[in-house]
Amino acid sequence: MNGTASQLEPGQVICPYCLEIVTYDERVLHTRNEKLQYEKLDISKLTNPLRRADVMRSAFQLCGNTEDIKPHYIPVPYLTHGRPLTVAMVGTSGTGKSHLLTQMIAEVTDGGLEPYGVKWQSVNPADHSVFIRERVALLRSGEQLEATGQTPFAEFVEALLLTGVDGQVRPVAFFDLGGEDLVRTDALLRFLLGVDALVFVVDPVLAFGLPQLDDARTQYGLEVSRSDPAFETVLDRLPRQGPYLDVATALVVGKADLLRFEPPVDRWLSEPSSVPADPRRLREESRDVYAFLRRHAAPAWLRPFDSALRCTLHFASATGGQPQNGLFPHGVRSRRVLGPLVSILAMCGLLSSNPDHRPSTVGM
Ligand SMILES: Nc1nc2c(ncn2[C@@H]2O[C@H](COP(=O)(O)OP(=O)(O)OP(=O)(O)O)[C@@H](O)[C@H]2O)c(=O)[nH]1
Ligand SMILES: [Mg+2]
Ligand SMILES: [Zn+2]
Structure with missing residues (x-):
């Protein structure tokens, strides 16, 4: 059972x-x-x-x-370290899940959560060094990561032991399935039934009809879409108690470098992270992302927010720019990638021992 x-x-x-x-x-x-x-x-x-x-x-x-x-x-x-927290990335193939997750974990292991009072250790030292060598170092040297592809088995790509502000340790496991697997409905997606947190990644190239994204659309051979099929499959698959999903959720407009001249994205991209996590700033960013999605994308892109009891919205860029022939010639520079993770950790109680300080539904 x-x-x-x-x-x-x-x-x-x-x-x-x-x-x-x-x-x-x-x-x-x-x-x-x-x-x-x-x-x-x-x-x-x-x-x-x-x-x-x-x-x-x-x-x-x-x-x-x-x-x-x-x-x-x-x-x-x-x-052996208490109740684990599982986090899954969601989005169709090519939305930027793997680049975003790699940069999130890289910032954690660079000590990015320490100002929030959270310390890290690897769950398995050998797997962790492979992750750093084959993903983080590769990306930071300016090479694009490969598409995740299909797997017969949902495995976490990396797991860390995070020690929260109250000294409690929790294993945190990150799942990064390929977009092709996320639109399947078979046993592979069974792991979703036990997941604690979801990061939905919106690809601006698919979501927004803005003309400045036309070049990127041509580069990838894509068209504007009314929704993300992986969002739909995952939201339909997850069990609900009452009308809402009780899973900590972040909705991230990724590849935000493509929108860097567009207000208010420009302002958020140059904003330093608030330390400690500031619920007011989180609400302001959520409100701006919500308004941007409402204005420029079809309504179904907001379904994760409409479905989840607790959801924050974010702008983030994993690479800082577009790849050219599989390389980032100007180097790789991430922006605001830690924000969605900090929000999820706050919702799951790692940033404060006081339940009143956890973000709930925001962005309206
Ligand atoms: N401009 C820009 N491009 C990005 C960014 N992050 C990823 N990309 C590009 O988007 C494409 C897809 O990125 P992936 O991270 O592999 O996408 P994915 O969602 O993991 O795709 P699957 O593994 O196929 O499901 C690649 O060409 C990346 O170089 C970003 O922050 N900005
Ligand atoms: Mg991937
Ligand atoms: Zn088992």
């Missing part, structure tokens, strides 16, 4: 792959060798506490559920 977060007992965690309830179990631990194969780990002889802690830091547990799903392994720190 699938579990929901509210039914969990202490120590129980929802498997981020198959949604079954898992409990940390030292009898089914594994390590991963250099060939990326999993080997059984016997920790009974590890009596030195320092050595043991070090081994556990990069150990995995085999999930007990193998029904209709290949064997899968969960990093031990994900199971």
Whole structure:
């Protein structure tokens, strides 16, 4: 039976792959060798506490559920640090989900959440260095990231242990499926049923009929669209209690560099992040993004905001400019990419121990 977060007992965690309830179990631990194969780990002889802690830091547990799903392994720190928070990026292929998520995580690991009182560690050190090497370093050297493509299995791309202002640690796992997978309705999207937060990414090239986006439309061979099919599939798929989705939601107008001469986008792009998170500024930005979408895009682009109980709206640019032949010749410079994540973390209680300080529905 699938579990929901509210039914969990202490120590129980929802498997981020198959949604079954898992409990940390030292009898089914594994390590991963250099060939990326999993080997059984016997920790009974590890009596030195320092050595043991070090081994556990990069150990995995085999999930007990193998029904209709290949064997899968969960990093031990994900199971031993309290209730995880899962975040999924949503948008059709090419909207910029992977670039945005990569820059968000890069800013976190550069210490970008420290002014908010949040510290980070990796969930698995080896996976984290691969992520930094193959994504962050590549993008920052001016190369475009590849399209995510289709996968048979929803896996998180990166997970971090975040320590909130109250000292509580929470594993945060980020899912970044390809847009082609997000319009499917099969078991691959089952992970969405347990997701805690969603980042909907609006591609200005698809959403806004503004003439200054015509060149980008020609470059990508795209036309203005009335909605994003991935938004529609995901919103239809998610369970609701009452009329609204109770999932922390951010609606981000990405690639905002393409709108950098357009007020009020110009003003927000040059605005430094507010530290600590300022609910008033968050509301002002949400209101501006909402008005911009209402004015320049078809109504269905606002469906995530209309559907979610808690949603903030943002302008962000992951790269600062357009790619040319797969490269960013003027370098890569992100703008305001941390804003949506800070808002989600605030909604999920990581930025304040006081529930009154969490943002609720804004933007109207
Ligand atoms: N101008 C501009 N282009 C961007 C930005 N972010 C991404 N892009 C470009 O948008 C295209 C798609 O970016 P991806 O991040 O791969 O898009 P995706 O949503 O992950 O696509 P799938 O993986 O196919 O679902 C690439 O050509 C990127 O170079 C941005 O902030 N500004
Ligand atoms: Mg992608
Ligand atoms: Zn599982």
